Amino acid sequence: MMKLFGKKEQSKTEKIDEASKSLNKGLSGLMMKAFVGKDDLDKINNSIEGAKMAALAEEGAFGEVAYATVTALQDTGKLVNFDPIVILQLNVIQAGREPYAHQMETLVSKLQIPRVGDVISLGSNPADPTQFIYLGLKQ
Template sequence: MKLFGKKNETKLDQLDQAEKAVNKGLTGLLTKAFVGKEQMDQINSSIQNAKNATLASEGAIPEVATATVTAIQDTGQLVNYDPMVILQLNVMEPDREPYAYRMQTLVSKLQIPRVGDVIRLGANPADSSQFVYLGICG
């Protein structure tokens, strides 16, 4: 008998519930009424980044490119004590010239990339024109 939720709930299920609570129903309506649009966008962005990080850690997103970190900036946001950062990258895809790319992503505090590090990138499941951070190479 499970009185207070499911014991076998995955992290993605929990993130889906959080997204529904923020965006739908009475709770979502009240949240939208009392929280500004900018903060709602930040909340939804954080939830989406956490979903992408979970998929990446489970190996569900294939690697499509590598990139060299040219700059890193802290946004001041934390999700489960992991920082949200802005990465300036030099992306190297097969059969393409290297190009500059900027992305905001959630990184593990145990694997924060530094300038000069080579990182792995995957295709974003929600938008194939964007990348998902998969971690440091090597």
């Protein structure tokens, strides 16, 4: 979609990539490294990576590999584009395995924050196949 003066609409992943570049490269990246500190910068970059995975999942880039029932939910107080990052306690059901407990920190849409008892879809993280990516409420 074209906007006024020919600037195209960016997808969420493009916006997240742009934010990551401005955070880690150039003058602003140098300033961040100087003033924030390595540990906090690593936390910020991990949050950005989580947001990118969530955006890719929202766009349908990952297939479902398991589903889970939410047994507990905790707000971290962190936001990405006004969407909260939460800690989910889950009872995971995966083909070929007994149900098991799992905890994950993930970005969720403020319009579809899961509640205790809700069933969610999980995808496999391409960066680490032993970890899951939150795909949203199970349809």
